[in-house]
Amino acid sequence: xxxxxxxxxxxxxxxxxxxxxxxxxxxxxxxxxxxxxxxxxxxxxxxxxxxxxxxxxxxxxxxxxxxxxxxxxxxxxxxxxxxxxxxxxxxxxxxxxxxxxxxxxxxxxxxxxxxxxxxxxxxxxxxxxxxxxxxxxxxxxxxxxxxxxxxxxxxxxxxxxxxxxxxxxxxxxxxxxxxxxxxxxxxxxxxxxxxxxxxxxxxxxxxxxxxxxxxxxxxxxxxxxxxxxxxxxxxxxxxxxxxxxxxxxxxxxxxxxxxxxxxxxx
Amino acid sequence: xxxxxxxxxxxxxxxxxxxxxxxxxxxxxxxxxxxxxxxxxxxxxxxxxxxxxxxxxxxxxxxxxxxxxxxxxxxxxxxxxxxxxxxxxxxxxxxxxxxxxxxxxxxxxxxxxxxxxxxxxxxxxxxxxxxxxxxxxxxxxxxxxxxxxxxxxxxxxxxxxxxxxxxxxxxxxxxxxxxxxxxxxxxxxxxxxxxxxxxxxxxxxxxxxxxxxxxxxxxxxxxxxxxxxxxxxxxxxxxxxxxxxxxxxxxxxxxxxxxxxxxxxxxxxxxxxxxxxxxxxxxxxxxxxxxxxxxxxxxxxxxxxxxxxxxxxxxxxxxxxxxxxxxxxxxxxxxxxxxxxxxxxxxxxxxxxxxxxxxxxxxxxxxxxxxxxxxxxxxxxxxxxxxxxxxxxxxxxxxxxxxxxxxxxxxxxxxxxxxxxxxxxxxxxxxxxxxxxxxxxxxxxxxxxxxxxxxxxxxxxxxxxxxxxxxxxxxxxxxxxxxxxxxxxxxxxxxxxxxxxx
Ligand code: SF4
Numbered sequence: 001x002x003x004x005x006x007x008x009x010x011x012x013x014x015x016x017x018x019x020x021x022x023x024x025x026x027x028x029x030x031x032x033x034x035x036x037x038x039x040x041x042x043x044x045x046x047x048x049x050x051x052x053x054x055x056x057x058x059x060x061x062x063x064x065x066x067x068x069x070x071x072x073x074x075x076x077x078x079x080x081x082x083x084x085x086x087x088x089x090x091x092x093x094x095x096x097x098x099x100x101x102x103x104x105x106x107x108x109x110x111x112x113x114x115x116x117x118x119x120x121x122x123x124x125x126x127x128x129x130x131x132x133x134x135x136x137x138x139x140x141x142x143x144x145x146x147x148x149x150x151x152x153x154x155x156x157x158x159x160x161x162x163x164x165x166x167x168x169x170x171x172x173x174x175x176x177x178x179x180x181x182x183x184x185x186x187x188x189x190x191x192x193x194x195x196x197x198x199x200x201x202x203x204x205x206x207x208x209x210x211x212x213x214x215x216x217x218x219x220x221x222x223x224x225x226x227x228x229x230x231x232x233x234x235x236x237x238x239x240x241x242x243x244x245x246x247x248x249x250x251x252x253x254x255x256x257x258x259x260x261x262x263x264x265x266x
Numbered sequence: 267x268x269x270x271x272x273x274x275x276x277x278x279x280x281x282x283x284x285x286x287x288x289x290x291x292x293x294x295x296x297x298x299x300x301x302x303x304x305x306x307x308x309x310x311x312x313x314x315x316x317x318x319x320x321x322x323x324x325x326x327x328x329x330x331x332x333x334x335x336x337x338x339x340x341x342x343x344x345x346x347x348x349x350x351x352x353x354x355x356x357x358x359x360x361x362x363x364x365x366x367x368x369x370x371x372x373x374x375x376x377x378x379x380x381x382x383x384x385x386x387x388x389x390x391x392x393x394x395x396x397x398x399x400x401x402x403x404x405x406x407x408x409x410x411x412x413x414x415x416x417x418x419x420x421x422x423x424x425x426x427x428x429x430x431x432x433x434x435x436x437x438x439x440x441x442x443x444x445x446x447x448x449x450x451x452x453x454x455x456x457x458x459x460x461x462x463x464x465x466x467x468x469x470x471x472x473x474x475x476x477x478x479x480x481x482x483x484x485x486x487x488x489x490x491x492x493x494x495x496x497x498x499x500x501x502x503x504x505x506x507x508x509x510x511x512x513x514x515x516x517x518x519x520x521x522x523x524x525x526x527x528x529x530x531x532x533x534x535x536x537x538x539x540x541x542x543x544x545x546x547x548x549x550x551x552x553x554x555x556x557x558x559x560x561x562x563x564x565x566x567x568x569x570x571x572x573x574x575x576x577x578x579x580x581x582x583x584x585x586x587x588x589x590x591x592x593x594x595x596x597x598x599x600x601x602x603x604x605x606x607x608x609x610x611x612x613x614x615x616x617x618x619x620x621x622x623x624x625x626x627x628x629x630x631x632x633x634x635x636x637x638x639x640x641x642x643x644x645x646x647x648x649x650x651x652x653x654x655x656x657x658x659x660x661x662x663x664x665x666x667x668x669x670x671x672x673x674x675x676x677x678x679x680x681x682x683x684x685x686x687x688x689x690x691x692x693x694x695x696x697x698x699x700x701x702x703x704x705x706x707x708x709x710x711x712x713x714x715x716x717x718x719x720x721x722x723x724x725x726x727x728x729x730x731x732x733x734x735x736x737x738x739x740x741x742x743x744x745x746x747x748x749x750x751x752x753x754x755x756x757x758x759x760x761x762x763x764x765x766x767x768x
Contacts, residue, residue, distance in 0.1 A: 007743050007744075009698065011743060012743045013711070013738060013739060013742055014737070014738060014739055015736075015739070016741060016742055016743035016746055019743035019746075019747075020743065020746065035743075035744075035747045035751070037744065040698040041694075041695075043698075045691075046691050046694065046695050048638060048657055048660075049660060049664070049687070049691060050657065050659075050660030050662075050663055050664040051664060051688070051692070051695070052661050052665070053665060054692050054694075054695035055695065057695065058695060058698055061698075061699055086657075089654070144637070144638070144639035144641070145640075148639070148640035148641070148643070148644055149640060175641075176641075177595045177637050179595065181637025181638055181639065182638075183634075184634065184636065184638070185728070185729060185733075186728045187728075188278045188281060188596070188634065188635060189278070189282075189729070189731065189732070190281055190282035190285045190286070190599075191282075191285055191599045191635075192637070193732035193733070194291075194599045195595050195596075195637070196732065196733065220736050223734075223736070224733030224734040225732065225733050227733075227734035228732060228734050
């Protein structure tokens, strides 16, 4: 099976090791991974801030980059949700504004083939044991987009439960938003920071050495709050846990995603 | 009352203050978490909740689509049942009508059933100006009124107060409004409720005019419905000689049978009860029973304009259950007052800018008062996709676009003050669509990563005040892929070397 990796702009620039982990993981599971270089940002920051028209070229770009693939896999719940929930809206609105069906058609092509990573593993590859080894205590924060827009349910947890050496700790108030929300973090800093502080307090209460999510954007906010507080808890993307093995480089220490850029890329 | 919702600072400023109020935060966290857990249990009891929810949304949508028709039906039925109907285009007109109607009775005091519509139009203040005293009879509204305060929650307007604050307010203020609080009043809920009961009984037994809103209006029979927990509403709806109901036009349902759906959805969503303790219905007037004169004031105040927006109109389905407030992480930290309107929380963030227009700075900031986490949509019993409407309204704020104001289609200009952001968003979108340019920028960022500040100036400071910034990677994923995997797909659709070419 051949899939296209949609790495997303934030992973491309800030968290490349998450993308590398997806490649490692999928190849280990016998999947052939392509990285179409024409890909770019899904347009979520612009769209969610109200700049729908600025988002439109990015819908076309997504369509062009991934047109030839049956599956597009992305390690980002919110970017997958952007494609699946909002691309059709963008298409419908353009059509309603009398600008034809091109965007709607692009959206219709993108929606059915776009999968968030854990969804792809569980629903398409039908695996929950990906052969990972990660000897640490981990707590899982289900991000809002993964939880409510994509309906990931217990897929990420089922994958984590099969990781050898990993001890999963229940996160109190897990389903509450961490307070990131894209530009919300900048437009309403007081409320966003208060939400982040509460989330980090809940993480600390688990006693886990790492907190993981399906989305580095939320993790950037949680990790940034943890780092500011001098916490030793590490933010880590689920792909990096699932890619880790006993003999692999990822298996030894908890990858420090706060400075995750330092990882295997050197 | 001196309190008013108008002239509030924009949301982020107001919220920054309230978020720092630890007593308010504690009161709100305790109250909202208790009710949200209870609601979840009450909803889980019904196997057909999803279908009920869909049915509720469908009935409301259908009614709203043909609202002109159903309102005419409603008027006919109310008149046939002995009531009188008045149409109010805006708050001012509604206040004028009610003031006149009260004056015609010769009375100077009225008792009120808790009503969002009369708060929306500032009726109590308008009556006060005309020398008429309006007494709130809902316990929480009473607390707000006595405390010269503003409501901060749809269902529990005094949610921001705890018991000891309430005792202090009762002891201090009840005497100047009527029967004083008993000396030595403690802050036990039973004693507080008893003090309110004795204080209010005096009003119920003397008032000749009652003012209410309604949860529903049944078009086919002209019946109005109020759903409540305390029974004070029923006293106001049955004892006075004159009853004036001020109701938003969107509260219409076609038939009596439609109530079946909403009388299941509403109590479970709002108070987590299977059935609310009091459901009062009244149809015009009846000889020898209840008020002898009944007036219905139908309130538009921005609702027809809202209806004209095909995305935003779903806000008019709202049955004011307050479930969305109770799950909202932003409401929980910011408190209701920051929303500058009787409609706080997620529903307030989409309703207020639509009813009032988004030109004001508060109204323009409300669509951004959300992290788009979607918890509100998940609990809403009539399936209002609040995040969808928020993003839609954000677009109106920054891009402008077609809107209806007072029945006339106009094109809104983009809001001022977003120029820098608009430029940045467009630049980002352009760069993301031109990989060559983007890659250059990214490589530059990588090479200069050691020079990047750990604290940002300008709007970025809001981020770095409380959170560390992530570091730009030494090598982007894109570059890593090229370095380790070599060139791109054979079909050349990689974008490599094609930067900027469409
Ligand atoms: S928007 Fe929905 S959840 Fe919120 S008050 Fe209205 S009906 Fe209830």
